[in-house]
Amino acid sequence: MTETQVHPRTVPLREVERELLRQMKHLQGEDERPIQRARMANLVIYCSRQERAVQLYDEIPEVAAVHPARVLLLLANEDSPSTELKATVLVRPLRNDGRGFGFCEQVTLEVGRGSVHHLPFAARALLIGDLPTNLWWAAPIPPPFAGPILHDLSECVQQIVYDSLGWTDPARAVAAAATWMDRVERAEKSGRWRVASDVNWRRLKYWRRMLTQALEGAEDRGLFDRIGEIRVEHGPQAVVQAWMLMSWLTGQLGWKVRAGQVEPGVEMAWSCHNATGEPLVRIVRREEGPHEIQRIRIGFHVDGRDSLLDLFVQDGRRLAARVGGVEEEARTMTIPPHSPAELVGRQLSDRERDPVFRASMGVAQVMARSLLE
Amino acid sequence: MPDDFVSARHAEPDVSKSLLPQSCQLIIFGATGDLSWRKLLPAVYNLNIDGVLPSHFAVVGFGLPAEGQIAGDADDYIRQRAKDGIRRFSRQPLDEDHWADFARALFLVPGSFNDARAYALLKAKIDAVDQQFGIPGSHVFYLAVPPTLIGTCVEHLKTAGLISDPNEPRAFTRVIVEKPIGRDLNSAVDIMQVVGACFAESQTYRIDHYLGKETVQNLLVLRFANSIFEPLWNQKYIDHIQITVAEEEGLAQYDATTGEMLATRAGYYEGIGALRDMVQNHMLQVLCLVAMEPPWSLKPDVVRDAKAGVLNCLRLMTSTEVEKNVLRAQYIEGDINGNRVPGYRKEVRESFEVMKRPLPSESVHSTTETFVAMKLFIDNWRWAGVPFYLRTGKRLPKRASEVAIQFKDVPQILFNDHPDVPLEPTVLSLRVQPEEGLAMRIASKLPGPKVRIYPVKMEFNYSSSFGGTTPEAYERLILDVMAGDATLFMRRDAVEAAWRFVMPILDHWERVRVRDLPEYQCGTWGPVEADRIILPDGRQWRTL
Numbered sequence: 031m032t033e034t035q036v037h038p039r040t041v042p043l044r045e046v047e048r049e050l051l052r053q054m055k056h057l058q059g060e061d062e063r064p065i066q067r068a069r070m071a072n073l074v075i076y077c078s079r080q081e082r083a084v085q086l087y088d089e090i091p092e093v094a095a096v097h098p099a100r101v102l103l104l105l106a107n108e109d110s111p112s113t114e115l116k117a118t119v120l121v122r123p124l125r126n127d128g129r130g131f132g133f134c135e136q137v138t139l140e141v142g143r144g145s146v147h148h149l150p151f152a153a154r155a156l157l158i159g160d161l162p163t164n165l166w167w168a169a170p171i172p173p174p175f176a177g178p179i180l181h182d183l184s185e186c187v188q189q190i191v192y193d194s195l196g197w198t199d200p201a202r203a204v205a206a207a208a209t210w211m212d213r214v215e216r217a218e219k220s221g222r223w224r225v226a227s228d229v230n231w232r233r234l235k236y237w238r239r240m241l242t243q244a245l246e247g248a249e250d251r252g253l254f255d256r257i258g259e260i261r262v263e264h265g266p267q268a269v270v271q272a273w274m275l276m277s278w279l280t281g282q283l284g285w286k287v288r289a290g291q292v293e294p295g296v297e298m299a300w301s302c303h304n305a306t307g308e309p310l311v312r313i314v315r316r317e318e319g320p321h322e323i324q325r326i327r328i329g330f331h332v333d334g335r336d337s338l339l340d341l342f343v344q345d346g347r348r349l350a351a352r353v354g355g356v357e358e359e360a361r362t363m364t365i366p367p368h369s370p371a372e373l374v375g376r377q378l379s380d381r382e383r384d385p386v387f388r389a390s391m392g393v394a395q396v397m398a399r400s401l402l403e
Numbered sequence: 404m405p406d407d408f409v410s411a412r413h414a415e416p417d418v419s420k421s422l423l424p425q426s427c428q429l430i431i432f433g434a435t436g437d438l439s440w441r442k443l444l445p446a447v448y449n450l451n452i453d454g455v456l457p458s459h460f461a462v463v464g465f466g467l468p469a470e471g472q473i474a475g476d477a478d479d480y481i482r483q484r485a486k487d488g489i490r491r492f493s494r495q496p497l498d499e500d501h502w503a504d505f506a507r508a509l510f511l512v513p514g515s516f517n518d519a520r521a522y523a524l525l526k527a528k529i530d531a532v533d534q535q536f537g538i539p540g541s542h543v544f545y546l547a548v549p550p551t552l553i554g555t556c557v558e559h560l561k562t563a564g565l566i567s568d569p570n571e572p573r574a575f576t577r578v579i580v581e582k583p584i585g586r587d588l589n590s591a592v593d594i595m596q597v598v599g600a601c602f603a604e605s606q607t608y609r610i611d612h613y614l615g616k617e618t619v620q621n622l623l624v625l626r627f628a629n630s631i632f633e634p635l636w637n638q639k640y641i642d643h644i645q646i647t648v649a650e651e652e653g654l655a656q657y658d659a660t661t662g663e664m665l666a667t668r669a670g671y672y673e674g675i676g677a678l679r680d681m682v683q684n685h686m687l688q689v690l691c692l693v694a695m696e697p698p699w700s701l702k703p704d705v706v707r708d709a710k711a712g713v714l715n716c717l718r719l720m721t722s723t724e725v726e727k728n729v730l731r732a733q734y735i736e737g738d739i740n741g742n743r744v745p746g747y748r749k750e751v752r753e754s755f756e757v758m759k760r761p762l763p764s765e766s767v768h769s770t771t772e773t774f775v776a777m778k779l780f781i782d783n784w785r786w787a788g789v790p791f792y793l794r795t796g797k798r799l800p801k802r803a804s805e806v807a808i809q810f811k812d813v814p815q816i817l818f819n820d821h822p823d824v825p826l827e828p829t830v831l832s833l834r835v836q837p838e839e840g841l842a843m844r845i846a847s848k849l850p851g852p853k854v855r856i857y858p859v860k861m862e863f864n865y866s867s868s869f870g871g872t873t874p875e876a877y878e879r880l881i882l883d884v885m886a887g888d889a890t891l892f893m894r895r896d897a898v899e900a901a902w903r904f905v906m907p908i909l910d911h912w913e914r915v916r917v918r919d920l921p922e923y924q925c926g927t928w929g930p931v932e933a934d935r936i937i938l939p940d941g942r943q944w945r946t947l
Contacts, residue, residue, distance in 0.1 A: 042659065043740040044651075047837070051866070065867040070859060115741030141741075151738035151926035155651075155800040159947040160832060160844045160860055186946055223825065379849050379857055 038120040038138070043152055046117050046137055053121035054133050068098035068124050068132035071378055072163040074153050076104045076183060078170070083107075083138070086168060089371035091122055094134040096375025098124065100158050104149045105140040106169075106179070112142035115152060150182035157186065164378050167192040173226070174206035184224070190214060191377050193229040193370065194270040195321060201292065204273060205398035208391040215383070225383050229373045230271050231390075236349055236365045237275055237323060237341075244339055244351040244361070245328075254283050255306040258336075259329040262312070265319035272313045272323050273298070277394035278386065280311060287393070290400035300397055320346070424885030425575070426459035426538050428529060432556055433547035434464025434481060434511060437666055438581070442612070443547060444485040444509075445493040446877035451505045452495050453874070455882060459537045461508040465525055466516070466548075473513050481511035494872045508536060516548060517555050522563040529565070540567070540574035543884050547581050549671065550590065554597040561601040569603035577884055579608045582684045584893075586675060587909060588902035595895050608884050609893040613685040613804075614692075615876030615883075617865055618839045620891070622692045622806070623706075625833070625841065632831075633697070635810070637785045642811045642828065645792045645945055646689055648681055648835075649799040651739060653773075653925065654750040655757075669754030674765070676772040678731070681795040683905045687714065688893065689835070690791060693806055694781055703890040707897065714900035718780040725911040728779070730921065730933050731772035734798040737925025744798065744925045747773050770920055773797040776933040776944075777908075792937055794944060798925035803947040804835035818846070818856055827858040832945075839873055840864035 124132035338354030514521025585591030691710035735746035774796030
């Protein structure tokens with residue numbers, strides 16, 4: 031009889047490998063075929079709150095289903111004074127369809143706030159050699175401000191995945207992010223390849239595609255220089271997402287940022303410079319709604335008349351684009367639903383440096399500095 | 404080749420016919436010591452459980468415990484110690500029925516290695532045990548003693564009449580000599596001469612337990628039983644080879660709960676260091692199996708000829724080359740398994756306190772290396788220009804040993820033309836421990852419309868493929884001695900050749916006499932300075 035699940039078990043750190051094997055054999059039952067470990071990568075997840083760890087615990091199978099990995103969940107519990115490092119092992123079956131077994135290996139390492147320094151050492155001992163190693167930075171503090179723990183953890187990783195959704199003090203964080211990313215990725219000069227990736231950028235994939243399609247041909251008709259204002263509206267916590275989309279679009283349009291101003295919690299705006307004038311970019315926060323971009327309005331002034339390109343979320347599952355004053359059906363694009371865990375899972379196999387992302391981060395940094403000056 | 408080696412081929416004509424262990428007594432010198440407690444007695448116990456020991460067999464220990472005296476019955480003492488070692492270290496759990504069988508054939512003769520009377524007592528005991536267990540007078544002497552005592556032991560054995568003629572057809576005497584054999588070339592030659600004066604080469608088994616590990620033996624199978632590897636096994640296709648022996652343990656072992664020091668190797672290790680302890684023997688022996696030419700048969704001396712051929716081709720280093728290609732370092736305080744652990748110098752001081760021995764003056768600020776990294780070359784046609792990177796250290800993040808063969812990059816066209824994301828090279832890695840097995844990293848296309856390359860790892864793991872627990876190296880090697888198969892043991896000329904390679908490094912270190920070595924934190928992969936050996940070549944140390 032084959033068991034379909036085992037229970038997490040806390041063991042001394044040196045017993046982790048043995049316990050992983052024991053749980054796998056237990057799950058395999060009497061089947062004598064070789065155990066098939068599903069692992070294409072190492073995934074180290076760092077978080078600093080118990081509630082977040084619980085959430086991640088539930089999300090891990092979803093990540094592993096997209097990209098099988100040995101997962102090390104590191105919890106530096108801010109609320110715990112414990113000085114002891116606790117290792118909990120759990121093996122979950124990925125497949126048991128009679129053709130063989132696939133197992134997802136998870137080790138949770140928990141320490142109290144005063145013993146965070148143990149974590150990089152413990153993680154180092156549990157990584158599997160020869161596999162790409164990813165760090166998912168799941169702590170609320172933005173990576174540029176994370177300090178030594180991120181530095182130590184990233185020493186042996188090839189990709190740092192973070193999510194800028196919900197960053198507080200976005201101007202400072204965005205201003206620091208591009209510089210931090212440059213520093214992280216320059217480690218390749220020491221012979222080690224490393225890339226930093228923002229899950230939030232991945233969420234923008236369909237917005238960018240929709241904007242590209244909607245503006246197709248506009249440059250040839252000289253319309254880029256006729257844009258007077260771009261206004262993007264976003265739900266709570268999605269300010270950085272909106273900002274990244276605007277920095278990308280501003281860069282694509284070839285505009286230069288001149289000055290910015292911020293009305294905290296309400297709006298950020300920048301005046302830019304293009305061939306014919308000084309268009310405005312505005313990021314406006316909605317009080318309620320999903321934590322994502324809700325609408326983009328691009329205002330043109332052509333032949334003495336104002337017109338509007340309106341892009342918006344329709345039914346919560348597709349993007350729509352409509353040109354104001356034109357009686358025709360909105361052009362739509364379905365957005366496949368992606369949970370945060372699935373986005374991270376997809377990012378793990380996407381290890382190439384995205385030059386468009388880097389260029390957009392560069393523009394975002396200029397925009398951020400204009401707000402901070 | 405010395406005549407002795409040639410005659411060795413004919414000395415034991417039965418070897419090639421039968422590899423079954425023959426009835427004998429195993430006499431362990433140093434039976435009360437650390438090696439016996441941790442490895443040898445558990446190994447024999449496991450052989451007993453597996454039912455592969457000869458039908459007439461017994462173990463007699465010889466030696467004194469560190470505290471000098473045994474209170475009570477000596478046999479009870481060694482049985483208790485063996486039971487404790489089996490509980491802690493055996494690959495198979497203690498089973499009372501098997502234990503009872505094992506214990507009844509386990510004895511101890513307490514005595515000092517340089518006391519002639521103790522050898523008389525030992526001889527009497529051996530004779531009695533032969534009688535009791537129907538053993539035909541065949542004896543294996545396992546010298547688990549420091550190199551300085553080997554000469555004393557074998558001479559006393561000879562004087563006591565415990566060594567039979569190598570051509571004696573009814574019973575054999577064999578001796579197992581533990582590494583390290585000497586602390587330099589001269590002392591190694593001295594030891595081998597003194598052993599050679601008492602035992603023929605065919606009776607001498609110089610053990611290096613690494614060679615008993617399944618993966619190491621599998622190297623021969625991998626190379627010569629699979630048609631795809633051997634054609635690629637040369638300088639045309641291989642970029643470089645890395646051999647890593649990483650130890651998690653430091654000098655001492657501590658009780659996990661109380662933090663009390665349980666055992667220490669300081670008495671042996673301090674002043675010896677990683678180069679002598681690991682590189683000169685284990686790593687060079689593994690290197691031989693990786694790099695040797697195909698032997699024309701699996702007869703012990705044919706394989707050992709092929710291995711010696713590698714050692715004789717090692718490029719000896721000049722002082723300048725030692726500076727450039729070899730790095731030594733010492734661990735400082737760090738973190739292992741979630742615990743703070745002390746640095747080497749502190750461990751040395753505490754160890755000598757525990758051993759109740761005065762700390763030698765040169766150990767106060769010890770410069771014994773606990774980490775060595777080096778680049779070496781084998782000057783023959785097969786390996787011309789291929790660097791071999793060797794790295795070993797104590798207190799590294801995990802216990803892991805492997806041989807990694809990195810193949811040359813594909814040309815920078817097609818899938819490797821993106822300078823921003825270089826393709827991971829193809830690597831064949833053979834894990835010696837802890838999970839014995841092998842893995843091959845290759846590039847594969849990720850599913851999807853775009854061509855995106857991702858490194859994947861094809862793995863073979865002994866325990867998950869074959870089930871059960873893989874026998875410990877000592878089990879295999881002890882059985883081999885009983886069977887008279889010397890394939891996995893070091894021949895005298897190989898030991899000398901290995902020392903000849905290491906001596907210029909030791910001599911250079913002796914000349915330059917540094918005050919402090921580069922340091923690395925316990926729980927890290929060694930000092931940053933180790934990168935200077937490999938990074939300028941456009942390569943990097945592997946993360947295991």
